[in-house]
Amino acid sequence: MISRKRGSTTHRSNRISGRCPIAVEELSVPQGTELFGADRAPAGLYLLRSGHVRLFGADETILDHLNPGAFFGEKAFLGRPALKRQTAVAVSPVKITVYKKTALQRQMQDDPHFATRTLKALGRRLDRYEQVIREFVREPADRRLAYMLLRVAPSRPGWVQIPFPLSNPELSKMAGTSRWRISHLLNCFQTLGLLRRRPCGGERTER
Numbered sequence: 001m002i003s004r005k006r007g008s009t010t011h012r013s014n015r016i017s018g019r020c021p022i023a024v025e026e027l028s029v030p031q032g033t034e035l036f037g038a039d040r041a042p043a044g045l046y047l048l049r050s051g052h053v054r055l056f057g058a059d060e061t062i063l064d065h066l067n068p069g070a071f072f073g074e075k076a077f078l079g080r081p082a083l084k085r086q087t088a089v090a091v092s093p094v095k096i097t098v099y100k101k102t103a104l105q106r107q108m109q110d111d112p113h114f115a116t117r118t119l120k121a122l123g124r125r126l127d128r129y130e131q132v133i134r135e136f137v138r139e140p141a142d143r144r145l146a147y148m149l150l151r152v153a154p155s156r157p158g159w160v161q162i163p164f165p166l167s168n169p170e171l172s173k174m175a176g177t178s179r180w181r182i183s184h185l186l187n188c189f190q191t192l193g194l195l196r197r198r199p200c201g202g203e204r205t206e207r
């Protein structure tokens with residue numbers, strides 16, 4: 001189900017489909033919705049207003065978890081077919097703004113602050129990806145997992161709850177190690193008092 005701010009149309013589907021002539025769209029999307037994927041390119045540049053989005057690669061590798069304020073889907077403007085293989089899925093109810101290409105160009109020309117904000121947000125993502133690459137090259141699995149959990153947790157002191165469920169198979173893909181190793185490391189983190197786990201998968205970690 002997708003709620004569109006312009007008009008009263010509601011789509012009962014777990015995929016966003018079709019074309020819309022509106023240059024800028026405000027969407028409310030339920031958990032589990034595929035925003036774009038292997039057979040469908042992004043509709044434009046997405047701004048995540050609230051909620052959380054997970055990005056997958058062509059082989060279902062988890063590439064990133066996006067928090068409010070993040071831009072994504074920018075590769076659609078490069079016009080390379082291989083980029084359509086990336087998939088974005090809402091892992092919680094989300095609100096997003098979608099800028100079509102013409103609207104984005106006009107917005108950046110008319111609002112330099114918006115253009116600067118967009119470039120800074122994309123630059124922060126690149127910095128984060130570089131950090132992940134360094135961790136895979138230099139750090140053991142326990143440190144990679146710890147850094148990854150801190151990245152997806154809210155940035156505030158004390159105990160914080162990761163805002164969406166993460167299974168051991170998903171964690172193993174993100175940390176680049178086996179499911180058995182993930183289970184062992186999570187138990188170690190709990191023993192050390194660094195992590196609390198709930199039966200429903202709501203991990204809490206201390207910053």
